Amino acid sequence: MSIFHLIFVEYLLKLNIPEWLIFMLWQIIYFIFISLLMILAVLFLVLFERKYLAFFTRRKGPNRVGLYGCLQTVADGIKILFKENIMPKNADKFIYFVAPIIVFAPILTVYSLIPFSSDINSYKSDIGILLFMAILSLPIAGVLFAGYSSRNKYSLIGGMRSCIQAISSEIPIFLTLAGIVILTGSMNLSEIVKAQHSFSQWNIFPSILGFIIFFICSLITLNRIPFDFPEAESELVAGYNSEYSGMKFAMFFLGEYALTFIFSAYAATLFLGGYNSPFGFYIADLFDLTLITGEIIRNIEQFFWLILKTFFLILIIMWIRAAYPRFKTEKALELCWYIFIPLAIFNLFVLCIVQYFRGSL
Amino acid sequence: MFKEFETKFDILNKTIILPNIQEFYIKKENIKEVLRYLKNSPETIFSRLDCIIAKDNSKNFTVSYILNSDTYNTKCAISYYLDYEEAETVSISDIYKNATWDEREIYDLFGIKFNNHPNLKRILLPDSFKGNPLRKDYIANDERLKWNND
């Protein structure tokens, strides 16, 4: 039971509210929290990416709407909501309509799996690692549906590419995840984080190879630039979403950024110690605080550390975007099958040895 | 350089395109033989066709082939006249591949037909275009341009 839940329940029970209602209210509050977090993350990320790319390319970036352009994405979002919804005449209407939802909904779902702090974690699943990846294989189906149902050859090629790359990138990812499970002995994400309580215990140190493989393969899953084949602007116009407009397009677009954020958070959780402070202590511990205030401040701090680590990874992802041209589809597949899978198996082997000696110490 | 060529074929006329390109007027029927000879003869080796120029001289057409020799670093022009009424000649796209589009362009703009051309159709103008704009009788504001207005 998290400290926030306890406070909430205690307060509401005083008001004589039935327990089942409290339970539902708590779920609703958590849903709102996650949605807000996602929307804020996306709004910030889109603006941040534009500013950051502008930094690399010696421009100023958006700076007209709001202070330093901080409202630019809000303005864009409002604009896109009012855009006309155009559907191709020959489109497979039901699948065309459902595809953006299939892409968007699972991404929202996995936000509940990540432990943002020791107490902010709505669903502590015992198979958290697996569930995360399993849910995230659904958006690929959405992309394929979008590509197929648009009745556009560019879209179709984009959808197919997305499918192939998902298959080939997920195998190395799962192999590195197996390494994490060996190291921590658990599939529960919060257990994994707890196992990395101090800086030297972070999974990245024994599993640096695994981290690199995971990182590059997640770039493939995220369709980020060296591997953005499904939308490859200069080849396929806009790939799977070329026939989408208005809100439906926005769902693909938001989904992509939300996925970037959550995948970075996932990587930070698995390899970079999650919400743990790298210094091994929290500011809340230094002061003599009451139990509840101390817990709350400590949670906020943990949340801050996770976000910081996530953004560190996002910075690298966007930096890569600024520097490199796009891979070729088949070369990326070769990279996955011929280099990453053997390396990931080797990594697994190394981790087994590491764990054997750790156990004996 | 052109001595053997001049003895071998009928040269109707010789002029110069400034600054220093010799232009030979030959008979229309000979064009394929001439070009094949100039391309393969070891004295000339005009391995490259720079472009084909068609001209409307108000009473007949001139078709000129500007040839370019990588080996000897020279250029020459082979030309012949075509009657206005039967604007038809033979395609040389089997000798120089790049003539394919050049001939299509001339067909498009002058209406000269090239026999045995692999794919003779309009290239710069849309298929629905009427007339051949580079002919002298085709003047701007021609009523044939009206297809554009409706």
Added chain:
Amino acid sequence: MMKDSNGIMTKTSERTMLINIGPQHPSTHGVLRMLVTLSGEQIIKIEPIIGYLHRGMEKMAETRTYLQYLPIVDRIDYLSGFFCSYAYISAIENLINTDIPIKAKYIRTLTMEMNRISSHLLWLGCYLLDLGATSPLFYTFIEREKILNIFEDLTGSRMMYNYYTFGGVKRDIDKELLIRIKKFSKEFLKAVQEYEDLITNNPIFLTRTKNIGILSKEDATEYSITGANLRACGIQKDLRKDSPYLIYNNLEFSVPTGTISNSHSRYIMRIKEMKESNKIINQCTDWLLSNIEDNEINTKINPLTIKPNGAALGEVESTRGLLQCYIEANGTEFPNRIKWRTPSFYATQAINTIAKGFMIPDLMAIFGSLDIIMPEVDR
């Protein structure tokens, strides 16, 4: 059953797909349309369709005097307007038999080589954009902007210069501008080094371009491909060396030549060409700085009254290859026929030969590396 470009229904085999790339497509550099037959993602056949930017440049010449036609010439290839201007003007100078002053020759060489750099820079940025890299576009445009600013101060316009005139150039180049050019050429070397750091040996770039879009020597000659595309094959053919015009005789520069023409070597050729152009710029500015007092920049021909007679062929080694302008004059103030031989026209024709058998992503890598520009193809 599928319709081909003629509107004729043809039966396509079940395993192939006909895809229409362009005329509106992010990487067709304008309005080229390609009908591509695909098997999976492999290209079986490409049929380029051109003419979407046809402006009737050759017909326009018939109703305009030589002087009136002059500003229009720049628009044939808007990225390297000086070359088009030069091809046209040199043909007319041959017809009216004038020799231009030495200073004008130097200024023409200087501007043309700077134009070559600016055009190559745009190509470089757009090529990498085709390959999916976004930043190089901005870096090259920053350098290009400097050249365009110099051109703007010299000629009055950024792209449509209208600077050359019959018998010379219109305005003298002043010392302050020459110093700016000198400064630019120093900065440019650093910039090129940066592009090379970023691109040349990047493994992703190498997998995208190495051994992709191979153009054999025979095909290059057969299709009359010129410029950097040809020199990448190993044929050293450059009009600046073969029959030097202007003052290329007095300048020290080399013509970069490759061995096998593939997308990567074509890229290398252009990078090297930019460096060579930079050398030429340096030599020209040095000469111009030491002859700053020389005021003779054109032979005072009245362009209003020229009525040449005869035929002439103006040639220039432009950014994209051999650019020819054939003029047949008939003694009046209107030309009888002007024909433009543009290098991109022939490069476009060869796309099918070069790109057949490669994949869709390779098509962009090949097409971009040929440096085709549509206004030049369609005229």
Added chain:
Amino acid sequence: MIKSFIYPIKELIKGLLTVLKNGFKEKVTLEYPEKKKVLNNNFRGKIKYDKTKCIKCKICQKVCPAKGTIEINETFKIDYSQCIFCANCVEFCPKGALTITKEYELATNNKNELIFNEGIN
């Protein structure tokens, strides 16, 4: 073997660093409506007509490549929707009645606003 692995990685890192190095260089954005470029006197913008100097010789009309841009009858008419700003008319005006200005912001909502008529005396 190891070299062939390390070399690409070195090149990739070099690319990243090149991009980063550029980030710390001076920014080049010119915020247009507020800040404008300084133009040289040669710049070919809108054309200024001085009716006191004009002698109605119509040379400007004759040298104009975009036919119909300049028309001289009772008035001097110039149509900027057709003008290509080559400044041929300015160059060949024998009396200097036409001069170029630096004004280049000619965008309007109405095409007719681009046609300028001025009386000739």
